[in-house]
Each structure stands twice: as C-alpha cells, then as structure tokens.
Amino acid sequence: MTRLAFGVVTHPGLRVRVLDPARPRPGAAVAVGPEGLDPAPALAELRRLVAAGGEDAAGAGVDLGDGFRSARLAGAAGDRRDAVLAALRVLGPERAHLLGERAGVLVALFGPAATKPVGAAAATALAESRWDALTLASAASDILGPEQLQTLLSACSGNDGIVGRERASRLAVHLGQIFADVPHPRRPALLMDLLERVVAHHAAGARRAARLAMHGKVDREDELRELYRHHADEQLLRRLRMTVGETPSLADAARWTPGPTDWSVMLQAAVEDAMAATVLLRTSVAVADLGTEAALASMTAQLNAAAAKVKGPRKLSGLPPRPGPYVRDLARWPDRADLARQRLPRARDYGVVVLEGVEELLADIPERVHGDLRQWAGRDLSAWRAAVPLSQARSPRTWTQPVLCGGAEPLSARQDGTEVVGDLLWLADLADALAAAHGHDAAEIAHGPIVPHRDWDPEPAEPAPLVPRLESVALALAGAAQLVSLGGRVSRCRTWAELVDGLLAGTAVAEALTGVFPLPGELARLEGAQVPGTTVTVRWARDPRTPAEWAAYMGNCIAGPYYLEEASEGRSVLAALIDGDGQITANLEIKPERYGWRVGEIRARFNADPEAELERRVQAWVGRLPVPSVRLPERAPRPVKGPGRRPGRLFREAGEPLTALAERALADALPELSALVRGAPHEDAEAGLVALRRAGRDELERACGGALDAFGAAGLWALTGVRPMSVAIGGLEPALAARVAPLVRDEPMLGSLRKLARHEAIAQARTAELVAVRLRRALGDLAGAGDTRLARAMARRPGTGVLCALTMAVTSWGPSDGLEAVARPAAVEIPGYPASSLADEDGPWHHARPGALELGADLDAFWDRIAAHGLLAPAAWLGRGGWPVLWQRACDGEGGRAAVWQRR
Known part of the structure; x- marks a missing residue:
C-alpha cells in the first residue's frame, strides 16, 4: 500500500508510478493503475495534465485512460478542492466527466451539503470560466449555507481576477478564523461587502x-511650454507697441512697464486659457471613463461655453500655443469622434503648461496696480458656472483663498456666495482636472497669500500598517485573519470596514506588536546585503510591526503568533527578500544552530513556494552566515514530573485582583485619558489609546504637538503623568506587586506576564501606561529637535515639573547651537524666584528626575555637563526676560491639570 495525498491509501493490486522517478518527493504527481499494464500512455497524459495545471491538478483523480488515475503522494499542500479546481481549469466543462461522478465533484468542491441548485450555479460558472466564483464559493462552503453559496456563485459574474492566487483551502482557513464569532445570518452580507470593495x-x-x-505617447510638454511663452512674449510686445509706437527703441522698452489695462488684458487671456485647458482635460477624462461618443455628448455644454471665449483664426497649422483652438474644434467640428482621438492626447500637456504660466503671471502682479485691478478681479463668473460646474472636490462654502488684489472677503465668508474671478476657484478647477487625468479624485490644494499651492499628482498614501489590503479577496482575508490570530476580536458589525475597525481597535493586537526583536550584530551588519547568485537583498525584522506590514502585502503567515513569539524570544530571525523593484519576493525565517544558521521556512506570496533556484541559493547563503557570538535562548524543556509551580499560577494569583484594581484605575483616569486622545468621547478613549500605541515616532510627535497646542506644556505633562497600570499594581500586596511590576515596562512580556498583559482591563490599563511613556519620549525628541511648537508652549506658564525635566534632558545631551547657560559651571543654586537647588532632595529638580529619564535624559552625563557648562536651556524658551522670568512663569503655572480642563 502507498499513502497518497488527502488521506488516501492505495488498494491491493494497484501500483503507483511516479511521474519523475528520480525525485519521488512528498506531494509528487503519480499515476495509479492496475499492476501489469503499460503505464507509458497514462504517464504521458499525466505529464500533459501537470504541464497545464501544475501538480495540484494531479491530486483530483483525473481518468488517464486504461484504468489509470492521477494522484499525488502524501505530503501535498492544500486539500482535494484545490486539486479539483486546478483540474477543472485544464479539463473545462467538456472533459469534466474525467473527474468522476458529478455528485462526487460537487462534494469535493462544496462539501456534503451541496444541493442541485448549487451544482447548477457551479456548472454555469464553469461554462463561463468564472474561476473566481468557483474558488471563493468553494472556500466559503464551510461557513455559508447552500442558498448563500448559490447567491455567491451568481454574484461573482464577470469579476475574474479579484480573488487572487491563494488556494481555496487556505481561503477557507482564513474565512473560518474571521467568521467564527460572526452570527450566520450576517456572514453573507459581510462577504458580499468585501467582494464589492475589492x-x-x-x-x-x-x-x-x-x-x-489618454495621454500622448510622445511627450510634447517642453515644446508646448516654449510655444506658450513665445505667444505671451508676443502679446506683451504688442501692448508695448500700442503704448509707445510700432518701432520702440531699446530705451523706450526699458522705461515701459505694463499699466493696469495691460495687466487686465493679460490676466483675462490667462483665465480663458485655464478655462479651456480645464474643459479639454475634463473631456479627456470623460472619454476614458465613458467612451468617445457618450463623453462628447455629456461634455457638449462645457465645450460650447469654453469655445465661446476663444478668439483668433479658426484654422491654425501645427500645434497651437493655447488650448482654445482645440476646444473650439471639439465643440463645432461635425465629426468630433475622429477629432477627439487627435486632440485629446495633448490635454495633459496643455493643462501643465497653462497652470504653470498662469501661476507665474499671478505671482508677478505688482502691488501698485492692485487697486486698479479690483474691478477686473470682481467679475461675476455665474454664467460660466452655469455651464461648467465646479469640481466635486470643491465647495464655495469652504474656499478661504484670499481674493486676488484684495478688496473683498474670501468666498466662504461672503453672504451671496457669488464666485468672482479673483476667488481663483477656476485655478483649482484646472488643478483638479489635471489630477483627475492622472487618476486621482482631486488635487491637494492649500490656500496661499497670492495663489493657492497645489499638487495635481500627489504621491499615493502609504497603506496603513495592519489594515487588510483590497488588492484581492485573498489578501484582504489574509490580513484580517492575521489580526484575529494576534488576538483581535470581531465585534458586532454589518460591513467589512466595521469588522476591520473592530479587529484593529482591540488592545490584544497592540500588545502583540509591542517591543523589539533581538538581532545579533553579525546579522545586523548584513542589512541590505545581496544574496549571492540572486538579485534579492535582505531586510531584517527588528520589531513585530515590520512582519505585520510585510504580511499585509504578502498574504502569508509571517506575522502569526508563533513567528512573533519565536523572534521576540530570540529563537529565530525573520527577514524579507527584496527584489530590484523594491518588492518583497519571499519571507524568510532562520534559526540558530550550534555551528551556524539554518532556514526554518521560506515562503513567497500567499504561502506559495519560492522559485527553486532562489530557495537553493538562499539555503546555501544562510548556511555560510557567521556563527552567533552570543548563544540565543532555546525553548526550555518541559519537566517530566516532580513538584514545582503549576503553569499559570501567577495569572491565577494576580489576575482577579489586578483586573479589579485596573478597572477602578481606568475609571478614575477616564477624563484624562479622553483628553489625551484629543477630545474623544469617553467610549472612544480606548480605541484612541490603541491607535496611539500602534503609532510610529512621527505620529507620536505630531500627537505631542497637537496636545501642546491644545493643553500647553503643563497640561500635557499632567496628562502623561496619569498611569493607571502603576496605580493598579500599587494596590496589590507588596510581594505580588513586585512580581507583576514588569507590566509597566515598554518591552515584550514573557511567560505568565504575557497572559496577564493581554487580559481585559489589565490590557487597557497597560496600553494607557505605555502611551503616556511613549508620548513623553516623543516630547523629549521634540525638545532635542528644537521644535517651535514646544518652544511656544514653554514660554506660556509651563509648570515646574515639565520645565525641570526637559531642562535636565537637554543639558544631559550636551551643549549645542541654540542652548544658553542659565547658571554658572558647577553651580547647583539656580537663579530665579522662588529659589531652587539641584542638590535639594525635596525640591522640584530632584522630583523631576524620573520624568527626565522618560524624556531620554542621561543623568550621569547631566552632572558632567553641569560641572563643565552649567545648567543649559534652549534660547527659544527664554524670551527677553531670560531664565528668571521663565522660572517665575513656570511656578505661576503649576495648576497644569486645572489648565487642561479650562482649555477643554
């Protein structure tokens, strides 16, 4: 007997022939048939099947003729549904009978509950080659009923390519993890919502x-820019000749400056160019979205409105310097479809050139003519807006750009809401049209003193870490399943977005992604090294968030709890192999051995095997890595027998009392915690804290800056001094409190402490504690960088607590530009009233030491700096009155917490 894949064992009298006898590896394709018959024809048919559908197809039991059927040896990945789906891709509906009875195929795909309507829907999907529908329905058969499967098979019509390359069996595992706690009636709607989003x-x-x-294949932007500038110069010379005569001398030209009339004429031409370019770009976008005929019909009114403003000859040879003639042609030419294919590829070039030219002209308007141009800037644009509506991204009620040349309030502040030329909203229209032509919803626009600042082709936002991506159903499910495996809990939800938000909001996910990975120095020095014989380079994971971000793209399990725990405890190292385009080719886990390193696992996207040659070269490279200089920890062997502390004893002893104390501490701290997440309502404070705990350094610094603006330095210091975890631990018996004291540290928890750290209110209190600690470290980073927001806050009654701690921190970091000595070298008596001393153990400086350490101060270096330079403080904090005035303000501002509530 031979063991085959999926739990099958051969009967007596049957013989297994391996397709590649030289390499009979686990999962290899085989032909199973009667003893004594020639297997050559069957093996030839098997070879064709594997070549077309891969080894997966062989596991479906395809009839190879002469009594032979395809199979795979034991050890194959996936299950029989993967094999049947792979075989059906090769066989199609015409030869599906080679898989055996129809009922058996349905059971393999959809389980024993498959009904005739499900079979009919599946047959239709097979006939139409809708493989996404079959794959997703087969995977979902474990969580949906027959009627729901029938709906799903019909819903995927025409959407092939959205599920992804993941096996149906793997999708089924992810669906089971995600929907385990979701009531059955809600499952179809959630899955359909995900499908619609993808x-x-x-x-x-x-x-x-x-x-x-739609953009032209040949870039003519530079050529058009020169034409546009030359045309503008010609118009300027024309205005000169109208003023000083047809043949002006060099001296006449040097003395002449454009007057208000000249400026109004040039500006009006620029506005008309911008309007024409906007309509031309909108027409290009409409053709891309709707097709030529429908687009031109929908744009008729806008084309006519822009064409009515075009002046000059109707027939031009070559590329016109201005976009107006192209708009006029599209509005009035009888056969517009052919003309559109010729004119619209230049729409993008006209948009860029006109936008640059108009902005340059507006910025050059001299102040001496502002008063004379206000009448022109006040021209009503209602007629234009009636034909050419504002882009959907803009609203007159939110347009606060100052009116050109002054003389009126911004559009958002005017009662009548009538748009005028000076509002420059037509310029935003052009930027939005350019953005739409590049596939964006709108341009990024910020109001400026003269013209608005714009970016019509902004860089796409980086995908949010841990948020499941929507490139495919498989990737979205893999990301959500990863969050579940990290401890996320599915709450009551009706949409996929609500499900994801609920998973991300859990404290267990944030807890699982806390801390850093120990990385041996021998490997750290190889960061970015190229694997010999390949084009890939190595990037090491240094904290749990990194593999979580990798997994969001890869759709594999590198961020699963097992891998994170092994890496956190130093028993393995995780890595990504990056190709020349910066994309991840594969993820890698390596483990230390006595004489070097070995590959624990290597996986490509969606847990697929990487290319064989890449895997071979990576294995060889890892085998030559330097031996770890420090012995990494091994998993402790489990004791066989004998007395000792039972597993989980600490949790049993501390869990209940600490949970109760944490609940009370959180309730007492709830107002401060809500303020810390910038005014969130109380019920959202936990989610806000979790978001801050997951935030990176830049996000924490931005949060600090916002809190400084809202509450001041004293208020922020008071808020970050709220420590519910420390309060809760302080309520325990001293011996027990000492054992759970590491819960307040910002580091991975091991053993029983890990279970405590993830338990209910303890997890929430620990999140609040760590957020406070990290915000204080971010505050120290702002001080080290000379942040202006911090400087403003320190000048307004900062309170002695934060002032002493920050001053100790910046002094310990050493003298630098921007720091001033506020006391003599070696002096411990600090100037100011009331008097204070660094040596006073009951004074503010002594009490500020723990806070200074949280800011990143080096207290040993602090005393060295005091001896050499004296106490140092940033000059930006001191103002005209120097340190004595700042110290007086700090002492007057001690009511930091009260200040918070006043500001709220």
Whole structure:
C-alpha cells in the first residue's frame, strides 16, 4: 500500500508510478493503475495534465485512460478542492466527466451539503470560466449555507481576477478564523461587502489606467511650454507697441512697464486659457471613463461655453500655443469622434503648461496696480458656472483663498456666495482636472497669500500598517485573519470596514506588536546585503510591526503568533527578500544552530513556494552566515514530573485582583485619558489609546504637538503623568506587586506576564501606561529637535515639573547651537524666584528626575555637563526676560491639570 495525498491509501493490486522517478518527493504527481499494464500512455497524459495545471491538478483523480488515475503522494499542500479546481481549469466543462461522478465533484468542491441548485450555479460558472466564483464559493462552503453559496456563485459574474492566487483551502482557513464569532445570518452580507470593495478597488485601478492611457505617447510638454511663452512674449510686445509706437527703441522698452489695462488684458487671456485647458482635460477624462461618443455628448455644454471665449483664426497649422483652438474644434467640428482621438492626447500637456504660466503671471502682479485691478478681479463668473460646474472636490462654502488684489472677503465668508474671478476657484478647477487625468479624485490644494499651492499628482498614501489590503479577496482575508490570530476580536458589525475597525481597535493586537526583536550584530551588519547568485537583498525584522506590514502585502503567515513569539524570544530571525523593484519576493525565517544558521521556512506570496533556484541559493547563503557570538535562548524543556509551580499560577494569583484594581484605575483616569486622545468621547478613549500605541515616532510627535497646542506644556505633562497600570499594581500586596511590576515596562512580556498583559482591563490599563511613556519620549525628541511648537508652549506658564525635566534632558545631551547657560559651571543654586537647588532632595529638580529619564535624559552625563557648562536651556524658551522670568512663569503655572480642563 502507498499513502497518497488527502488521506488516501492505495488498494491491493494497484501500483503507483511516479511521474519523475528520480525525485519521488512528498506531494509528487503519480499515476495509479492496475499492476501489469503499460503505464507509458497514462504517464504521458499525466505529464500533459501537470504541464497545464501544475501538480495540484494531479491530486483530483483525473481518468488517464486504461484504468489509470492521477494522484499525488502524501505530503501535498492544500486539500482535494484545490486539486479539483486546478483540474477543472485544464479539463473545462467538456472533459469534466474525467473527474468522476458529478455528485462526487460537487462534494469535493462544496462539501456534503451541496444541493442541485448549487451544482447548477457551479456548472454555469464553469461554462463561463468564472474561476473566481468557483474558488471563493468553494472556500466559503464551510461557513455559508447552500442558498448563500448559490447567491455567491451568481454574484461573482464577470469579476475574474479579484480573488487572487491563494488556494481555496487556505481561503477557507482564513474565512473560518474571521467568521467564527460572526452570527450566520450576517456572514453573507459581510462577504458580499468585501467582494464589492475589492471590485471597486479594481475598477478604480482600471479607471486610472484608462485615464493615463489618454495621454500622448510622445511627450510634447517642453515644446508646448516654449510655444506658450513665445505667444505671451508676443502679446506683451504688442501692448508695448500700442503704448509707445510700432518701432520702440531699446530705451523706450526699458522705461515701459505694463499699466493696469495691460495687466487686465493679460490676466483675462490667462483665465480663458485655464478655462479651456480645464474643459479639454475634463473631456479627456470623460472619454476614458465613458467612451468617445457618450463623453462628447455629456461634455457638449462645457465645450460650447469654453469655445465661446476663444478668439483668433479658426484654422491654425501645427500645434497651437493655447488650448482654445482645440476646444473650439471639439465643440463645432461635425465629426468630433475622429477629432477627439487627435486632440485629446495633448490635454495633459496643455493643462501643465497653462497652470504653470498662469501661476507665474499671478505671482508677478505688482502691488501698485492692485487697486486698479479690483474691478477686473470682481467679475461675476455665474454664467460660466452655469455651464461648467465646479469640481466635486470643491465647495464655495469652504474656499478661504484670499481674493486676488484684495478688496473683498474670501468666498466662504461672503453672504451671496457669488464666485468672482479673483476667488481663483477656476485655478483649482484646472488643478483638479489635471489630477483627475492622472487618476486621482482631486488635487491637494492649500490656500496661499497670492495663489493657492497645489499638487495635481500627489504621491499615493502609504497603506496603513495592519489594515487588510483590497488588492484581492485573498489578501484582504489574509490580513484580517492575521489580526484575529494576534488576538483581535470581531465585534458586532454589518460591513467589512466595521469588522476591520473592530479587529484593529482591540488592545490584544497592540500588545502583540509591542517591543523589539533581538538581532545579533553579525546579522545586523548584513542589512541590505545581496544574496549571492540572486538579485534579492535582505531586510531584517527588528520589531513585530515590520512582519505585520510585510504580511499585509504578502498574504502569508509571517506575522502569526508563533513567528512573533519565536523572534521576540530570540529563537529565530525573520527577514524579507527584496527584489530590484523594491518588492518583497519571499519571507524568510532562520534559526540558530550550534555551528551556524539554518532556514526554518521560506515562503513567497500567499504561502506559495519560492522559485527553486532562489530557495537553493538562499539555503546555501544562510548556511555560510557567521556563527552567533552570543548563544540565543532555546525553548526550555518541559519537566517530566516532580513538584514545582503549576503553569499559570501567577495569572491565577494576580489576575482577579489586578483586573479589579485596573478597572477602578481606568475609571478614575477616564477624563484624562479622553483628553489625551484629543477630545474623544469617553467610549472612544480606548480605541484612541490603541491607535496611539500602534503609532510610529512621527505620529507620536505630531500627537505631542497637537496636545501642546491644545493643553500647553503643563497640561500635557499632567496628562502623561496619569498611569493607571502603576496605580493598579500599587494596590496589590507588596510581594505580588513586585512580581507583576514588569507590566509597566515598554518591552515584550514573557511567560505568565504575557497572559496577564493581554487580559481585559489589565490590557487597557497597560496600553494607557505605555502611551503616556511613549508620548513623553516623543516630547523629549521634540525638545532635542528644537521644535517651535514646544518652544511656544514653554514660554506660556509651563509648570515646574515639565520645565525641570526637559531642562535636565537637554543639558544631559550636551551643549549645542541654540542652548544658553542659565547658571554658572558647577553651580547647583539656580537663579530665579522662588529659589531652587539641584542638590535639594525635596525640591522640584530632584522630583523631576524620573520624568527626565522618560524624556531620554542621561543623568550621569547631566552632572558632567553641569560641572563643565552649567545648567543649559534652549534660547527659544527664554524670551527677553531670560531664565528668571521663565522660572517665575513656570511656578505661576503649576495648576497644569486645572489648565487642561479650562482649555477643554
């Protein structure tokens, strides 16, 4: 007997022939048939099957003729549904009978509960080659009923390519993890919502590609820019000749400056160019979205409105310097479809050139003509807006750009809401049209003193860490399943977005991603090294967030609890192999051995095997890595027998009392915690703290800056001094409190402490504690960087606690530009009233030491700096009155917590 894949064992009298006898590896494709018959024809058919559908197809039991059937040896990945799906891709509906009875195929795909309507829907999907529908329905058969499967099979019509390359069996595992706690009636709606979101994501990508394809294949932007500038120069010379005569001398030209009339004429031409370029770009976008005929019909009113402003000859040879003639042609030419294919590829070039030219002209308007131009800037644009509506991204009620040349309030403040030329909203229209032509919803626009600042092709936002991506259903499910494996809990939800938000809001996920990985120096020095014989480079994971971000793209399990725990405790090292384009090719886990390193696991996207040659070279490279100089910890062997502390004893002893104390501490600290997440309502304080705990350094510094603006330095110091975890531990018996004291540290928890750290109110209190600690460290980073927001806050009654701690920190970091000595070298008596001394153990400086350490101060270096330079403080904090005035303000501002509530 031979063991085959999926728990099958051969019967007596049957013989197994391996397709590749030289390499009979686990999961290899085989032909199973009667003893004594020639296997050559069957093996030839098997070879064709594997070549077309991979080894997965062999596991479906395809009839190879002469009594032989395909199979795989034991050890194959996936299950029989993967094999049947792979085989059906090769066989199609015409030869599906080679898989055996129809009922058996349905059971393999959808389980024993499959009904005839499900079979009919599946047959339709097979006939239409809708493999996404079959794969997703097969995977979902474990969590949905037959009627729901039938709906799902019909819903995926025409959407092939959205599920991804993941096996159905793996999708089924992820679906089981995610929907385990979701009531059965809600499951279909959640899955359909996910499907719709992925379809919309793909549609947006296709729409962007179509819009980019409208751009001309030959870039003529530079040529057009020269034409536009030459035309502007010609118009300026024309105004000169109208003023001083047809043949002005060099002296006449040098003395002449454009007057108000000249400026109004040039500005009006620029406005008309911008309007024409906007309509031309909108027409290009419409053609990409709707097709030529429908787009031109929908744009008729806008084309006519822009064409009415075009002046000059109707027939021009070559590329016109201004976009107006192209708009006029599209508005009035009888056969507009052919003309659109010729004119619209230049829309993007006209948009860029006109936008640059208009902005340059507006910035050059001299102040001496502002008063004379206010009448022109006040021209009503209602007629234009009636035909050419404002882009959907803009609203007159929110447009606060100052009116050009002054003379009126911004559009958002005017009662009548009538748009005028000076509002420059037409310029935002042009930037938005350019952004739409590049596949964006709108341009990024910030109001400026003269013209608004714009970015019509902004860099796409980096995907949020841990948020499941919508490139495919498989990737979204893998990301959500990862969050569940990290301890996320599915709350009551009706949409996929609510499900993801609920998973991300849990404290268990934030706890699992806390701390750093120990990385041996021998490996750290190889960061970015190229694996010999390949094009990939190595990037090491140094904290749990890194593999979590990798997994969001890869769709594999590198961020699962097992891998994170092994890496946190130093028993393995995780890595990504990066190709030349900066994309991850594979993830790698390596483990230390006595004489070097070995590959624990290597996986490509969606847990697929990497290329064989890449895997071989990585294995060889890892085997040559230097032996760890420090012995990494091994998993402790489990004792066989004998007395000792039972597993979980600490949790049993401390869990209940610490949970009760943590609940009370959280309730007492709730107002401060809500303020710390910037005014969130009480019920959202936990989610806000979890978000801050997951935040990176830059996000924490931005949060600090916002809190400084809202509450001042004293208020922020008071808020970050709220420590519910420390308060709760302080309520325990001293011996027990000492054992759980590490819960307040910002480091991974091991053993029983890990279970405590993830338990209910303890997890919430620990999150609040760590957020406070990290915000104080971010505050220290702001001080070291000379942040202006911090300087402003320190000048306004900062309170002695934060002032002493920050001053000790900046002094310990050493003298630098921007620091001033506020006391003589070696002096411990600090100037100011009331008097204070660094040596006073009951004074503010002594009490500020713990806070200074949290800011990142080096107290040993602090005393060295005092001896050499004296106490140092940033000059930006001191103002005209120097340290004595600042110290007086700090003493007057001691009511920091009260100040918080006043500001709230």
